[in-house]
Amino acid sequence: MSTDVADVLIIGAGASGGVAAKHLAEAGFSVVVLEQGDWVNQSDLPGLRPEYEVLGGGPWHPNPNVRQRPEDYPINLDDSAAVIGMFNGVGGSTVLYASCWCRAKPSDFRVRTLDGVADDWPVSYEELEPFYRQVEYDLGISGQAGNPAYPPGYAPPLPSLPINMAGRVMAQGMNKLGWHWWPGYNSIPSQDHLHQKKCERYGVCMYGCPQGAKGSTDVALFPDALAHGARLETRARVARISLDENGLANGAVYFQDGVEKFQPAKLVLVGANGIGTPRLLLMSESAGHPDGLANSSGLVGKRFMTHPFGTSVGLYEEDLEDWVGPTGEAIESMQFYETDPSRGFVRGSKWHIIPSAGRPLGMINRFTMGEGGVADEPFWGEAFTERMKASVGHLIEWMIMPDDLPEEHNRITLDHEKTDSDGLPGAKVAYVTGENTRKLVDWNLQRSLEAHEAAGATKAWITNRNNPSWHNMGTARMGDDPETSVVNRWGQAHDVPNLYVIDGSQFVTATGVNPTATICALAKRTAAYLVENRREQKVSTA
Amino acid sequence: MSITDVTIQPASAPVLSEEQRARLAVLADLLISGGAGLPSASGAEVPTQWIDRVLAVRADLDATVRAVLELEGDPGEVLAGLRADSPEVFGAFAMAVAGAYLINPRVRRGLGYPGPAPMKNPALPDEAEAYLEGGILDVVVARGPIYRPTPQG
Numbered sequence: 227m228s229t230d231v232a233d234v235l236i237i238g239a240g241a242s243g244g245v246a247a248k249h250l251a252e253a254g255f256s257v258v259v260l261e262q263g264d265w266v267n268q269s270d271l272p273g274l275r276p277e278y279e280v281l282g283g284g285p286w287h288p289n290p291n292v293r294q295r296p297e298d299y300p301i302n303l304d305d306s307a308a309v310i311g312m313f314n315g316v317g318g319s320t321v322l323y324a325s326c327w328c329r330a331k332p333s334d335f336r337v338r339t340l341d342g343v344a345d346d347w348p349v350s351y352e353e354l355e356p357f358y359r360q361v362e363y364d365l366g367i368s369g370q371a372g373n374p375a376y377p378p379g380y381a382p383p384l385p386s387l388p389i390n391m392a393g394r395v396m397a398q399g400m401n402k403l404g405w406h407w408w409p410g411y412n413s414i415p416s417q418d419h420l421h422q423k424k425c426e427r428y429g430v431c432m433y434g435c436p437q438g439a440k441g442s443t444d445v446a447l448f449p450d451a452l453a454h455g456a457r458l459e460t461r462a463r464v465a466r467i468s469l470d471e472n473g474l475a476n477g478a479v480y481f482q483d484g485v486e487k488f489q490p491a492k493l494v495l496v497g498a499n500g501i502g503t504p505r506l507l508l509m510s511e512s513a514g515h516p517d518g519l520a521n522s523s524g525l526v527g528k529r530f531m532t533h534p535f536g537t538s539v540g541l542y543e544e545d546l547e548d549w550v551g552p553t554g555e556a557i558e559s560m561q562f563y564e565t566d567p568s569r570g571f572v573r574g575s576k577w578h579i580i581p582s583a584g585r586p587l588g589m590i591n592r593f594t595m596g597e598g599g600v601a602d603e604p605f606w607g608e609a610f611t612e613r614m615k616a617s618v619g620h621l622i623e624w625m626i627m628p629d630d631l632p633e634e635h636n637r638i639t640l641d642h643e644k645t646d647s648d649g650l651p652g653a654k655v656a657y658v659t660g661e662n663t664r665k666l667v668d669w670n671l672q673r674s675l676e677a678h679e680a681a682g683a684t685k686a687w688i689t690n691r692n693n694p695s696w697h698n699m700g701t702a703r704m705g706d707d708p709e710t711s712v713v714n715r716w717g718q719a720h721d722v723p724n725l726y727v728i729d730g731s732q733f734v735t736a737t738g739v740n741p742t743a744t745i746c747a748l749a750k751r752t753a754a755y756l757v758e759n760r761r762e763q764k765v766s767t768a
Numbered sequence: 769m770s771i772t773d774v775t776i777q778p779a780s781a782p783v784l785s786e787e788q789r790a791r792l793a794v795l796a797d798l799l800i801s802g803g804a805g806l807p808s809a810s811g812a813e814v815p816t817q818w819i820d821r822v823l824a825v826r827a828d829l830d831a832t833v834r835a836v837l838e839l840e841g842d843p844g845e846v847l848a849g850l851r852a853d854s855p856e857v858f859g860a861f862a863m864a865v866a867g868a869y870l871i872n873p874r875v876r877r878g879l880g881y882p883g884p885a886p887m888k889n890p891a892l893p894d895e896a897e898a899y900l901e902g903g904i905l906d907v908v909v910a911r912g913p914i915y916r917p918t919p920q921g
Binding site: 273274275276277278279280281283284285331332333335336339340350351352370372374375376377385386387388389390391393394397398401404406407408409416424425426427428429430436437545547549550551560561563564583584586587590606607608610611612614615618619 | 798799800801802803804805806821822825826827828829862863866867870871873876878879880881882884885886887888889890891895896898899900904905907908909911912913914915916917918919
């Protein structure tokens with residue numbers, strides 16, 4: 227055995243990779259992380275530049291097909307109703323995410339039992355709760371305890387951030403209706419916390435945090451992993467996971483600056499997101515795994531889920547000052563999260579408000595794509611300045627995050643025609659928005675208009691029923707049965723016992739909330755399992 | 769940060785010719801004519817200054833803007849034609865113009881922004897609590913749990 231054989235190889239330095247790298251390195255494992263992107267230099271982030279929003283529409287766009295950096299791989303969306311987002315670099319998509327931090331709810335893990343659809347997860351909320359709690363500490367989650375939408379005991383480690391004017395105005399409207407709302411949970415510290423600085427509320431979270439406050443894993447987690455000996459190789463794009471003669475994963479072949487290299491390892495963890503992970507498993511086909519690695523179930527890449535969320539806006543006379551950050555949730559609502567069959571669909575939605583004035587260019591689409599006749603009203607010409615004056619600082623936007631149920635025809639495959647800069651196949655997404663998801667979004671959007679009215683909006687309308695969410699899930703689902711799942715309840719591949727999937731690919735259903743909290747909790751749980759069972763774990767010795 | 773702190777970096781993209789800027793001024797003013805206390809696009813120096821900053825960082829918009837400026841004919845008809853027949857081109861051109869307009873510190877100030885670029889707004893010590901004054905959260909708590917627990921068995 228070579229001396230540079232890692233105890234653990236982690237592929238992908240995003241949310242799950244950061245959680246696992248920190249935990250395993252601190253437990254004494256030798257950890258190597260391969261990341262196809264690079265570190266993001268805080269001074270390179272666009273948020274403090276006057277043209278930050280223009281940059282966010284180009285080199286900092288969440289869609290890799292728009293961004294087109296060398297580390298991005300092409301994603302064919304010809305057959306997809308959903309537009310994709312992700313970021314490739316240390317920190318992964320947490321670099322650009324809004325930092326909405328949402329635990330899934332107990333019912334999310336029991337959708338078959340409770341609602342007769344899809345499948346139950348092999349884990350429960352209660353099993354995951356301790357790991358939610360641990361990653362919430364590590365990532366500096368701010369929030370208010372006592373939310374009646376969750377089981378008792380949910381108390382974020384840091385006090386809630388201010389809900390700001392927009393949150394208060396809408397909260398009062400929700401109270402008029404008797405509807406649930408709660409101060410938002412954010413992976414943004416309300417006070418200095420570990421590696422993170424107290425949020426100064428620049429309001430540009432989705433362009434990368436310019437002050438190192440946001441709980442992106444490059445800021446919050448990787449420093450600890452590196453301090454405990456983890457080695458992070460950037461611009462290292464993995465081409466395939468290799469197997470030894472016993473069928474165990476023994477490392478990965480990767481390209482770094484155009485040179486093919488091999489990183490040997492005893493154990494391999496994949497955290498490349500719900501598109502990158504199935505892409506890599508499919509690229510790792512071999513004689514023993516002709517349909518892709520760990521794919522005896524045929525489910526690698528299938529059951530792709532995303533959150534095609536809806537948005538509605540209202541105009542308000544009050545000066546909402548909503549350029550004040552953070553961009554993450556001001557308030558959220560779980561009023562319509564749980565199933566009510568009378569609505570004509572199952573499952574539900576979390577709503578949340580994020581400030582809009584930090585994205586004034588976004589007003590263009592809010593008006594020109596607006597429903598209810600808004601798109602037909604003048605916007606350009608003499609109307610432009612009136613519209614901007616009426617909306618910047620005077621607009622509240624609801625985001626309606628729908629649960630999205632798994633369907634096998636929604637899938638990720640390899641695109642051999644569109645290749646990345648190393649000649650590796652791109653990913654192809656086939657996605658049709660399900661009828662239940664469409665009904666769910668439509669119904670909740672109508673209710674959100676009622677909320678705007680109750681909050682005093684002078685005018686309210688729906689702006690989009692199919693926003694890109696960046697939430698890529700379900701393509702290597704977990705389950706107890708190897709015939710109907712790719713990994714088991716620990717993320718361990720049924721077919722390759724020393725191969726683990728640690729990202730959102732494991733999701734059995736999408737849940738109706740932003741997935742980062744659950745991704746991180748699952749990764750933490752897998753990492754803890756590996757430490758506890760290190761003596762029983764099969765590893766490659768080749 | 770104040771307006772005087774904004775440093776305008778030289779554009780790295782080739783600058784527009786005077787003819788192109790003149791054409792851009794006409795087209796941009798049709799998109800942003802001014803009013804409600806805010807200037808027109810040319811009044812906000814979009815064609816003479818701020819467009820350079822946009823084109824410097826967005827090669828895709830640079831190509832579109834230059835292509836649109838090459839289109840001959842009545843400016844209003846040019847824009848109407850693009851909007852009807854090439855909405856993506858129209859959208860990109862309009863985005864470039866609006867993006868340049870919204871960079872102007874005077875425009876930002878007119879829209880109510882506290883500074884020429886995103887600025888820190890640190891929370892006051894009791895600010896989070898202040899927004900919850902009046903017991904607005906109490907009624908939510910009083911209604912009791914609204915989650916479905918994990919089924920037993």
